Structures are given as C-alpha cells and as structure tokens.
Amino acid sequence: MENTGGGSFLRNRRLENFLHTNSVPNLRETQKFSGKDAAAQRFLTDVYVDNDGWISSLISCLRIITCFVTMMFTTFIWAFIMLVLLPWPYQRVRQGNIYGHVTGRLLMWILGNPVKIEGTEFSNKRAIYISNHASPIDIFLIMWLTPTGTVGIAKKEIIWYPLFGQLYVLANHLRIDRSNPTAAIQSMKEAVNSVMKNELSFIIFPEGTRSKNGRLLPFKKGFVHLALQSRLPIVPMVLTGTHLAWRKGSLHIRPTPITVKYLPPIDTDNWTADKVDDCIKMVHDTYIENLPESQKPVISEGTLNGSTS
Numbered sequence: 001m002e003n004t005g006g007g008s009f010l011r012n013r014r015l016e017n018f019l020h021t022n023s024v025p026n027l028r029e030t031q032k033f034s035g036k037d038a039a040a041q042r043f044l045t046d047v048y049v050d051n052d053g054w055i056s057s058l059i060s061c062l063r064i065i066t067c068f069v070t071m072m073f074t075t076f077i078w079a080f081i082m083l084v085l086l087p088w089p090y091q092r093v094r095q096g097n098i099y100g101h102v103t104g105r106l107l108m109w110i111l112g113n114p115v116k117i118e119g120t121e122f123s124n125k126r127a128i129y130i131s132n133h134a135s136p137i138d139i140f141l142i143m144w145l146t147p148t149g150t151v152g153i154a155k156k157e158i159i160w161y162p163l164f165g166q167l168y169v170l171a172n173h174l175r176i177d178r179s180n181p182t183a184a185i186q187s188m189k190e191a192v193n194s195v196m197k198n199e200l201s202f203i204i205f206p207e208g209t210r211s212k213n214g215r216l217l218p219f220k221k222g223f224v225h226l227a228l229q230s231r232l233p234i235v236p237m238v239l240t241g242t243h244l245a246w247r248k249g250s251l252h253i254r255p256t257p258i259t260v261k262y263l264p265p266i267d268t269d270n271w272t273a274d275k276v277d278d279c280i281k282m283v284h285d286t287y288i289e290n291l292p293e294s295q296k297p298v299i300s301e302g303t304l305n306g307s308t309s
C-alpha cells in the first residue's frame with residue numbers, strides 16, 4: 001500500500017487535494033502527525049468525490065460489466081455441478097469454495113487492483129475465519145482466499161443477490177435470520193454439528209453489515225457463539241484499502257492497492273459463555289491494532305459490545 005512520509009505529506013498536501021490523490025498511510029506513519037496535520041490526513045483518506053472524469057468512469061463501468069458477465073458464466077457452470085451433487089451436500093460446500101477460488105480471482109484480475117497477501121501460513125487451517133467488511137470487493141477476496149472446505153454464514157437476504165446468492169444456497173452455505181437472534185443461534189448450533197462432523201471451517205463477517213466509510217464497526221456475537229460450540233480457533237483476515245477501491249453505493253473502481261493479512265490463530269479453548277463480551281472486545285481490539293488510522297473506529301470503547309447477534 002502506498003505510504004507517504006510526514007515531510008512529503010506537508011509539502012504535497014495542497015497538490016494532493018487538487019489532484020484528489022488518495023493514499024492510506026499505515027499506523028506507524030500516521031502517528032507522526034499530530035493535531036491539524038492528523039485531521040488533514042484523515043480528511044484525505046476518508047473523503048473524496050468520484051470526479052476523475054468520464055474516461056475513468058467509463059472504464060469502471062466496463063470493468064463492472066465484465067465482472068458480471070464473468071460471474072454469470074462461472075455461475076452457470078458450477079450451478080450444473082451443484083445440481084449433479086444435490087445428494088451430497090458437503091461435496092457441494094467444497095465445490096462452492098472451488099467456484100469462489102476461480103471466480104473471485106478472475107474478478108480481482110478484471111478490477112485490476114494490486115493485492116498484497118500476508119500471513120499465508122495461517123490461511124489453510126481448520127478455523128473460524130473472520131473479516132472486516134467495507135466494500136463489494138471484500139466478497140470477491142473472501143471467495144478467492146478462504147480455504148476449500150469452508151462454510152459461509154450470511155444474512156438470509158443473500159438469496160436475492162443476483163447469481164451469487166442462488167449459488168450460495170446451492171453450495172449448502174448457512175443463512176441466518178438476523179431479526180430473530182434465538183433462531184439464528186439455533187441454526188448455528190445445527191450447522192456446527194454438521195461442520196465438525198465433516199471437518200469443515202467457517203467464514204463470517206463479525207460486523208454483521210458493511211461499513212459505509214471503511215471504519216471498523218462493532219462486532220456481533222455470532223462468531224463467539226460459533227467458537228464456544230466448535231472450539232475452533234479464530235483466524236482474523238484484515239482487509240485494508242478495499243473501501244477506497246470501491247466505495248459503497250459507487251460505480252467507480254479505483255486502482256487502490258489492497259492488502260489482505262491473515263493474523264495468527266486465536267485459541268478459543270478457554271473461552272466461556274459468561275465472558276462473551278470480553279472475547280468480542282479482545283478480537284475487536286486485535287483488528288484495531290492492525291488497521292490503518294483511516295479504518296479505525298471512531299466510536300467510544302464503551303459502545304463496542306452493545307450489539308447482539
């Protein structure tokens with residue numbers, strides 16, 4: 001990811017404002033700024049307007065259309081495979097992961113963003129994989145980078161997402177009703193029993209929804225309930241830069257560098273039901289430590305655990 005030193009930032013701040021150049025500094029460099037400079041840096045990394053001209057907008061639209069056509073093609077192929085495998089639900093899970101590896105990588109190649117992947121030694125373990133979520137690109141990355149044999153957990157409305165939602169259901173991934181926490185927990189209990197029996201993993205977005213500005217949201221309790229029932233370790237996947245590459249509600253794709261970092265597994269053997277909030281805070285704090293300043297939450301610490309699964 002592009003980095004800008006303190007002196008360079010001061011010299012080029014006005015030029016960057018004029019050109020709408022967006023660079024997301026890492027935490028170490030952000031700490032060099034103070035007061036007025038830090039506020040200016042946050043403005044540059046958090047706020048910009050999609051006004052790079054009609055040529056750039058046209059290219060973005062062509063990339064998005066190409067992504068949709070590519071996904072339609074691969075979805076039809078794997079939908080046929082899923083129908084053949086209807087009697088074998090957990091083979092469909094694995095085929096769904098292979099579909100994701102192929103399709104996700106193709107879509108990221110079409111979008112053209114440089115992607116740096118760190119911590120790959122932690123990427124093939126049986127675990128509960130979790131990821132922050134701030135852009136449609138996150139979905140493509142998760143499809144590509146989660147290991148074969150991973151069950152997704154998403155809101156029940158995902159079935160209405162064109163192409164992807166229907167294949168998600170065919171691939172035997174889990175949908176939960178977020179409006180009914182009791183039913184959601186029961187669904188996860190049933191899923192855990194099947195996942196453990198078939199030696200699979202989980203992938204879940206602990207925020208429960210997409211961040212509008214890239215900043216980390218409070219975590220729901222769902223991933224902790226999964227850990228308590230399965231005793232699988234937690235492997236955090238930290239995504240940076242995706243909110244700048246494709247902002248929510250925008251059709252403008254920017255060539256922003258993206259980083260995906262797998263963190264070391266977090267052991268859950270000693271987690272207990274009476275310490276759910278403490279577990280959430282510990283994992284949330286781990287994300288805060290590994291996110292750049294522009295993606296850290298601005299909410300008060302006391303509100304971190306105010307959400308329910």
